[in-house]
Amino acid sequence: MKKHNFSAGPSILPPEVLLKSSEAILNFNNDNLSILEISHRSKSFVDVMERARSLALELLGLEGKGYKALFLQGGASTQFLMVALNLLEKRAGYLNTGSWSNKAIKEAKIFDDVYEVGSSENANYNYIPKGYDIPADYDYFHCTSNNTIFGTQMKDFPKCSIPMVCDMSSDIFSRQLDFTQFDLIYAGAQKNLGPAGTTLVIIKEDILGKVSRHIPSMMDYKVHLSKSSMFNTPPVFAVYTSMLTLEWLKNLGGIPAIEKVNDLKARLIYSEIDLNPLFKGFASKEDRSNMNATFNLVNDDLKETFDTMLKEAGVDSLNGHRSVGGYRASMYNALPLESVQVLVEVMSELETKA
């Protein structure tokens, strides 16, 4: 039976990306070698790395604007640390919008002084704080664009006179934004980009080199930039699969095209949540995420029935995170509209039954 994969991450990838990456494991580039067993210094792989790096910048509209792209390892969790090591000299401002922001703050605090410019912790992070100040003498401002666990998403970003750093792990490449407002963007691949195992980092080069500490090589963005993202052996397969996904997105029409589909999917699920009396949304309406819709049953007695119906319809991985409970529909770029339609039909059918 066809599965509708709503996994929060690692999550669904386009079928043609899966097919090509599966083929490349048996025979990459018609060269009778597997993508897993070639040197990362081979021309075939250097081409992959360069194509992935330039596609990332191209799709975000950042080519020729002083930005460079890196494919590193260690996930966003390593970026929490690298951001602080590379940019934090005296003080940084963090917006606390949920678990991931919290972790970023925790890792940065190890080194220097970190200040929460705003937080929605008081309401279990069901909204995005607004109207906070970002002191102009801070080293940088850090925010999380989309909060997978709580289903909130920043629709606007503050005007910021200091470097703005954004963790876009769960919504990069999903919507049009003026990406030049950011100075550093990072994103674990495993939502909109590729398999777990690589992290895209986009850096405006001129923000680097301003801290006094000695930065260990693997933690130093300048070291990775100077080696074109090949300071050490990169995660070859994860980079290749990410490149395939970026090509898929480009062929589709880039971010403007996928944004339309993402808007449709979000409108579909949220209107069902709002109109169906059996469900209530978790996130504040104005801050609802187009990537992760969080909702609960009004009456938990229906849980067993609903879960059985979901299973019968092939709806997979709809469980909410334990901090919120209920359900979470993760609707990343590769999730087809059809899967959301199936989910909404099940929700609507439950109303008829109940």
Place this chain on the structure above:
Amino acid sequence: MKKHNFSAGPSILPPEVLLKSSEAILNFNNDNLSILEISHRSKSFVDVMERARSLALELLGLEGKGYKALFLQGGASTQFLMVALNLLEKRAGYLNTGSWSNKAIKEAKIFDDVYEVGSSENANYNYIPKGYDIPADYDYFHCTSNNTIFGTQMKDFPKCSIPMVCDMSSDIFSRQLDFTQFDLIYAGAQKNLGPAGTTLVIIKEDILGKVSRHIPSMMDYKVHLSKSSMFNTPPVFAVYTSMLTLEWLKNLGGIPAIEKVNDLKARLIYSEIDLNPLFKGFASKEDRSNMNATFNLVNDDLKETFDTMLKEAGVDSLNGHRSVGGYRASMYNALPLESVQVLVEVMSELETKA
């Protein structure tokens, strides 16, 4: 045409591992989902991680002896840093046997005092230093068991009263050793274990917790151990493929079985190097690596002819590293004896021609 893949890394993997990992990208566990798009918290993947961790310990004979295995990201280059962060309080002793040892020393020096207990730099690392002292009041001793670039390999390890840390990236699982003599072993997967993108770390737990510094979460072995190697999203596919390779090795008869084949391959290539007057070996005979045989043509005028013959025979990636020049035959676990036979035939044919 069949390729004989002598790549130094990322390198050859067993055909059945490639086949299974390719299939899992389309349909993992007959569950109609790709291994790339399932949650790392799903039972299917937790089982993979646990099986990979326990197979690693089992094959090394370390089960039930106070050791734990982790599959991390960032390569050996990140371990250079993590080892120092987790273990270095006052002073550590490093054996300098080549480029990788050098890099490990460089990263450790950032923090504290590091002392080279021995070095073969004076002879471009063509031998393994012997008879050095390891002060008993040092925090740990660090060595590199096999030096891919220079083709040397430690046959014996010093008796050591302090924790012994070993970078086994390029020869782990290739030969029988008393692995209990080591307290921490690390190895980038991309030689004998799996694709680039994960690093196996084996730790004797009782050596941890003895430094006074605060260790950032992602750099802290205790954090990763406390979360069973799932502190953050692991590199799912690289861990899965590593598990498949460990299963392949176990089915083959484990390290004793593969060691026999590796010995045969090494004897074959080295006897050709020694008997064929056109070639000379680079590494000191007693320290020759069973994984990477380094050799040069006595007369470089034959290079073009030899390279053409290699190409015609399907011998791939035999170029030596620029620090040594000439040729390097990397003969990791998955390289069949047949490939070495083909190479040796070409070398021998060159002698007839010349």
